Amino acid sequence: MPQLTGGDSSLLRRINSAVTLRALRDGAVLTLTQLVGETGLSRPTVEGVIEGLIESGLVVEVDPAAAAAAVAGAAGGAPRSESVRQRGRPARHFRFRAEAGHLLGVEIGTHGARAIISDLRGRTLGAYGRPIDESTEADERLALVRGTVAELLRRGGISRDTLWAVGVGTPGVVDADGVVQLGTALPGWTGLDLANKLRRSFRCPVLVENDANLAAIGEHWKGAAVGKGDLVFVLAGLSPGAGSLIGGRLHRGFGGAAGEIGSLHLLGQESEPSQLLSSPGNRLRDPLDEAAVARVLSLAQEGDHAAMHVRDRFLARLVRDVAALVLAIDPQIVVVGGWASGLDGVVEPLREQLSRLCLRPPEVQIAALGDAAIAIGAVKLAFDHAERQLFSVEQ
Known part of the structure; x- marks a missing residue:
């Protein structure tokens, strides 16, 4: 990984480099004048820092014509870059090298x-x-x-x-x-x-x-929970798991075991989730696997009464597992992913039951990122x- 300052050991210069790099990192192509305005640093300081960042490979100078075209394209209009407006020597343009x-x-x-x-x-x-x-x-x-x-x-x-x-x-x-x-x-x-x-x-x-x-x-970064600080993600399956963000930060628990809601059945010594889906007549082969469960869920969608009963039992368990986390964390949103997220009607039962079981029902959404989450x-x-x-x- 390149060094932030191109080898300069001065603490002040490292701070200035971080400030300048962040301005470029978060923006598009910027001129020296724009960088001075963004960072609050003097022009000579920015010029010196930029040279170090170019040397490190983190920043590159951009041709003024290309920069003007990029600005125009982003704005949806004619070029209005500093290099076009000013007379004499064109302004220097710089960008962060995301490809570094x-x-x-x-x-x-x-x-x-x-x-x-x-x-x-x-x-x-x-x-x-x-x-x-x-x-x-x-x-x-x-x-x-x-x-x-x-x-x-x-x-x-x-x-x-x-x-x-x-x-x-x-x-x-x-x-x-x-x-x-x-x-x-x-x-x-x-x-x-x-x-x-x-x-x-x-x-x-x-x-x-x-x-x-x-x-x-992932869902908080680019999916259904963007902008939501407190969330629960449910990875629904035979043994469901969950991940929680509180104030936008992951809550792992002391030993990393937070969210293991698949073990909640042990509290009441009840049947495991897999047993709920393997009762007589549900047409599952032994051993139970997700492909077999998918067949039962498909039958339920087609109106098979035995399969519908099995599906409803599974959803009831899932709702209760999620409710336990919702009551403990009070999230803004619950996102449901995993293979069970493909169930027709999984959102409405969750919304309905969480509104009945929880003091403040959260928003409920299917994962936007799908299998890539x-x-x-x-x-x-x-x-x-x-x-x-x-x-x-x-x-």
Whole structure:
């Protein structure tokens, strides 16, 4: 990762560099005069800082004609850039080099792997996924995940050396060091030091987080919960999980186990969620899997009374699980994702029951990012890490 100041060790210069870079990072093409106005720094200071940022590879000077065209295109009218208005020497224009590095988000799921690559502004440049059998052992699964990443990079013509950070989403309880403390959804996953295993494939930081937590982050960043500070994301399935943001920040809990609502049935010693969907007559094969459940849900949509009964029991459990989190957190919005989010009518039962069970019913929406929510959240995890490094003023 390039150094923020091009090697200058002065604390004041590092602060000035961070301020200037953020102005460019958040905006489009800016002139020196505009940067002076945005940062409040003197023109000589900005000129010096810009030269250091160009040297580091984080900023590039833009041709005035191209800059004027870019401004015109963004404004939807004729060029009005400083270089056009003023006489004499054209103004110098600069932009942040979002292409100076890349961020990678990876989802390791029960039935497959997905990877998304973005630039330093978080704009998606490509995605690739592949199915993986749920019975695949840990080492083979990790090899397939590495292959998924390699194929994505190959298709995009992107060097692995340009990666600044990698975010990874996985089922299970994950601690702060990226170790899966409990992971029953994947064979050999409990106790796996996933972060350390994957770091061998990269020269940049690898950050691992629970999949539902990352889906919550993804929906907050680019999905159904944009602008909502307090939210609950429900990853609906046979053993549902949830991720929560409070004040826009992820709530992981002391050991990373916050949101494991799939274990709520243990409080009352009731049937597990899978047993609710495997009663006699529901036409599920043994062992129970998501494909079998999908068939039952499809039958329910077609009006099969036995399947409708099974579906209603499942939704009732899901509603109660979500209500427990809503009562504890009081979120502004509940976003429902996972394979069960494809159910017709899942939103209305949730809204109705939450209004009955909760003191202040939240907004309820289906995930806007669909199957990509976890991988997009993983990109955001990498993005936030890169941001902290990029704008740090510590030496």
